[in-house]
Amino acid sequence: MMTTVDRDAPGYPGDAYGMSDEEAKQLRWPAAPLKEILWPWGAITFAFGAAFMLLVWPHINAYLSPVLPETEWAFDSTGIRELQDSGLDGSGVHVCMVDTGIDAEHPDFENLSLVGFRDFYEGQHDNIRDVGDDWHGTMMAGLLVADGKFRGSAPGVDLSVALALGPSGTSGNEDFVAQAVRWCRITQEADIISLSLGSDPGSGMAVQSETAQAVEEALESGIFVVAAAGNRDSGDMVSDVSVPANIEGVIAVGTITRNGATWSQSATGSTIDPYTQENRSYPNQKPEVIAPGVLLLSTAGSSSEPPYAYSTGTSDSTVLVTGALALILQLHGEDLRGENGVIGAEEMNLVKRTLASSCDKSVTEGAPHDSKGGYGSLDAVQWAADVGFELNAN
Numbered sequence: 344m345m346t347t348v349d350r351d352a353p354g355y356p357g358d359a360y361g362m363s364d365e366e367a368k369q370l371r372w373p374a375a376p377l378k379e380i381l382w383p384w385g386a387i388t389f390a391f392g393a394a395f396m397l398l399v400w401p402h403i404n405a406y407l408s409p410v411l412p413e414t415e416w417a418f419d420s421t422g423i424r425e426l427q428d429s430g431l432d433g434s435g436v437h438v439c440m441v442d443t444g445i446d447a448e449h450p451d452f453e454n455l456s457l458v459g460f461r462d463f464y465e466g467q468h469d470n471i472r473d474v475g476d477d478w479h480g481t482m483m484a485g486l487l488v489a490d491g492k493f494r495g496s497a498p499g500v501d502l503s504v505a506l507a508l509g510p511s512g513t514s515g516n517e518d519f520v521a522q523a524v525r526w527c528r529i530t531q532e533a534d535i536i537s538l539s540l541g542s543d544p545g546s547g548m549a550v551q552s553e554t555a556q557a558v559e560e561a562l563e564s565g566i567f568v569v570a571a572a573g574n575r576d577s578g579d580m581v582s583d584v585s586v587p588a589n590i591e592g593v594i595a596v597g598t599i600t601r602n603g604a605t606w607s608q609s610a611t612g613s614t615i616d617p618y619t620q621e622n623r624s625y626p627n628q629k630p631e632v633i634a635p636g637v638l639l640l641s642t643a644g645s646s647s648e649p650p651y652a653y654s655t656g657t658s659d660s661t662v663l664v665t666g667a668l669a670l671i672l673q674l675h676g677e678d679l680r681g682e683n684g685v686i687g688a689e690e691m692n693l694v695k696r697t698l699a700s701s702c703d704k705s706v707t708e709g710a711p712h713d714s715k716g717g718y719g720s721l722d723a724v725q726w727a728a729d730v731g732f733e734l735n736a737n
Contacts, residue, residue, distance in 0.1 A: 413640070414493075414635075414638070414639045414640045414641075415493075416601055416635070417601075417634075417635035417636075417639055417663060418494075418496060418663075420635065420720075421634060421635065421663060421667065421720075421721045421722065421723050422667075422721075422722050422723035422724035422725070422726075423496045423663065423666060423667055423670070423723050425723075425724050426667070426670045426671075426674075426723055426724060426727060427494070427670070431670040431673050431674060432497060432498055432499030432500075432670070432673075433496075433497030433498065433499040433500035433666065433669035433670055433672075433673055434499035434500070434673060435499075435501075435673055435676070436497070436500045436501070436534050436535070436669040436672045436673050436676065437458070437500065437501045437502075437503065437531065437532065437533045437534045437535070438487065438497070438500045438501070438502055438503070438533060438534065438535045438536075438537055438665060438669055439459070439502075439503040439504075439505065439526075439527030439531050439533035439535070439536050439537070440480070440483060440484060440487070440502065440503070440504050440505070440536075440537045440539070441505045441507050441508075441520060441523040441524060441527065441536070441537075441538055441540065442475075442479060442480035442483055442484075442504065442505075442506070442507070442508055442539060442540065443473050443474050443475030443478075443479045443480035443481075443506065443508045443509070443510070443512060444460075444462070444471070444472050444473040444474055444475065444480045444481070444504060444506035445457070445460070445471065445472075445473055445480050445481050445484045445504045446472065446473045446478065446481045446642075446644050446645050447471050448645040449481060449485070449489075449642045449643075449644075449645045449650055450491050450492075450645065450650070451485060451489040451490060451491030451492055451493070451642050452484070452485075452488065452489070452490075452491075452642070453490070453491065454490045454498070455488055455490075455502065456499075456500070456501045456502060457471070457502050457503075457504065458501045458502065458503055458531070459502075459503030459504070459530070459531050460503070460504050460505075460506070461503075461504075461505050461506065461523070461526050461530075462506045463505060463506060463507040463519040463520075463522050463523050463526075464506050464507060464508070464509060464519060465506075471504075472506075473506075473644065474506065474508075474509065474510050475508070475510055475511075475512055476510045476511060476512075477512070477652075477654075478642075478643045478644045478647075478652065479508070479512045479539070479654075479658070480504065480506070480508070481641075481642050481643060481644060482641040482642060482643060482652065482654045482659075483537075483539045483641075483658060483659070483661075483662050484502065484504065484642065485641035485642030486639065486641050486659060486662040486663065486666070487500065487502070487537070487662050487665060487666050487669075488500060488502055489641070489642050492651070493640065495666065496662065496663050496665070496666020496667060496669075496670075497665075497666040497667075497669035497670055499673075500669050503527060503531040503533060505523035505524075505526055505527060506523075507519040507520045507522070507523035508520075508540060512540075517542075517552060517553060517554055518553055520540065520553075520554045520557075521552075521553035521554045521556070521557040522557075524536060524538075524554065524557035524558055524560075524561055525557050525560065525561075527561070527566070528557075528560060528561045528564055528566055533566055534566065534567065534669075534672055534676070535566065535567045535568075535569060535665055535668055535669060535672070536558075536561055536566055536567070536568045536569070537569050537661060537662060537665040538558075538568065538569065538570040538571065538587065538588075538661065539570075539571050539657075539658030539659070539661045539662060540570070540571060540658070541570060541571050541572075541573045541584075541585025541586060541587065541588055542554075542585055542586050543573070543581050543585060543586075544581065544582075544583050544585070544586055544589060544617060552586065554586065554587055555586060555587050555590060555618075558570075558587040558590055558593060559590065559592075562590070562592040562593070562691070565685055565686035565687060565690075565691065567594070567668060567672075567691065567694065568587070568590075568592065568593045568594070569593070569594045569596060569661055569664050569665045569668065570585070570587055570588035570593050570594070570595060570596070570661060571585060571588060571595075571596060571656070571657040571658050571660070571661045572584040572585060572588050572595045572596055572597040572598075572609060572610040572612070572629070572630040572657045573585030573588065573609075573610035573657055574608050574609070574610065574656050574657055575608050575609070575610050575611070576608065581610070582611070582613050583610070583611075583612060583613035583617065583629065584597075584610045584611075584612045584613075584629045584630055585610060588610075588629065588630070589612075589613075589616075589617060589618075589629060590618070591616060591618070591623075591627045592627070592691060592695075594631050594632065594664060594668075594695065594698065595612065595629045595630040595631055595632075595717075596630060596631070596632055596633065596634055596657055596660045596661040596664045597609035597610065597630040597632070597633040597634075597657055597660065597715060597716065597717055598633055598634065598635070598636035598637060598655075598656065598657050598659070598660045599633040599634060599635055599636070599637075599660070599706060599716075599720050600635075600637045601635070601637060601638075603705065603706060603720075604706070605633060605706060605713075605715050605716045606633075606636065606637055606657075608656075609630075609633065609636075609657055609715060610630070610657065610715075611714045611715050612628065612629030612630050612714050612715070612717075613629065613714075614628075614714070625696075625699060625711070625712070626692070626695045626696045626698065626699040626718070627695065628712045628717070628718075629714075629717070630715075630717040631695065631698060631699065631717050631718055632664060632698055632699075632702055632717045632718060632719070632720070632721050633660065633706065633715075633716055633717050633719070633720050633721070634660040634661075634663045634664050634720065634721040635659070635660060635663060636655060636656055636657055636658070636659040636660035636663070637655045638653050638654075638655055639653065639654055639655070639659045640652070640653055641653075641654055641659075663721065664721055667721060667723035667726065668694070670723065670727070671694075671723070671726060671727045671730055674727055674730075674731075675727070675730050675731060675734060675736055678731075678734040678736045679693070679694070679730075679734065693730070693733050693734075694730065696733075697726055697729035697730045697733055698718070698726055699712075699718040700718075700729055701722050701725035701726040701728070701729045702717070702718040702719030702720060702721065702722060703719045703720045703721075703722050704718075704719045705719070705720075706719055706720050707719050
């Protein structure tokens, strides 16, 4: 029995089988016949098969694409496509993304208006690139501005990209993110800062951190900040959305699945504001909104074949809300700025209030607010209509 586990274990001598001891040893090894089949021809066949698959994959993929999960549902269910069909694409709105960078050579970025790039991670400001291991920055940019094989949520925006996260999608130095947010505000004069990033409260970008202060400065300057609520594993004991999504004026975004349920790993918000230690109140309870973010197809590195990949998380959902807001600012931005040409605290509160009122409440079962589902799921058409109503816009 032991010879089936250990070939060197003692067994019957060869003369018990009418053969030599060496032949008996080979006989006792049940995998011996398999070895004759696999080596060397099996290995050679496998190598040729793998090479063949690499060569024909682009053609096979063309046939597989129709049966792979499609992501138009994310743009359709949120009303983004309906707003685009009315002629909106985000033109005239400036979005600044802080991430791992962007692969601007992707074919879907041929019409991209990239008005700014800054590298806070390595200081290579003239080298526009994505340092992310999984092309996180490029994928988030694609969900916003892709205009090729598929169309992002606001492909007409002017885009600035701040490279402030490392290959793993995290910042090696919290100051990088703070500097990037300030660059978006001061140098780029962005209308929206999109942050598909965050840190657990109490670690990294903690309360009163440089990042939190930089985001507060942006809000005070009339810049909308949209940030990921955060992804949580089932065993995590974190009791609030991520920093800086937990800041009052920020729009914190969670994730909904295709079947209309809140994604299980989307972060849960606390009822207490960690900055004031007071109860959060409407329309600043966390998270504010949930949007599609499970298995969304987007742009990957241009050197990949095919240059597309699927992504899941509150990062993806954040970009859809950013895109919807860009369409709304294109439509109502002039009225929001008013005669003084400035978006102030009152106007920012109006946008957040209408976001809360316009959300689809079915995911929260009609509750005014849910600690995971926010005020409900994104309805960009109703959001735009509610903003127009509040502004008495035609």
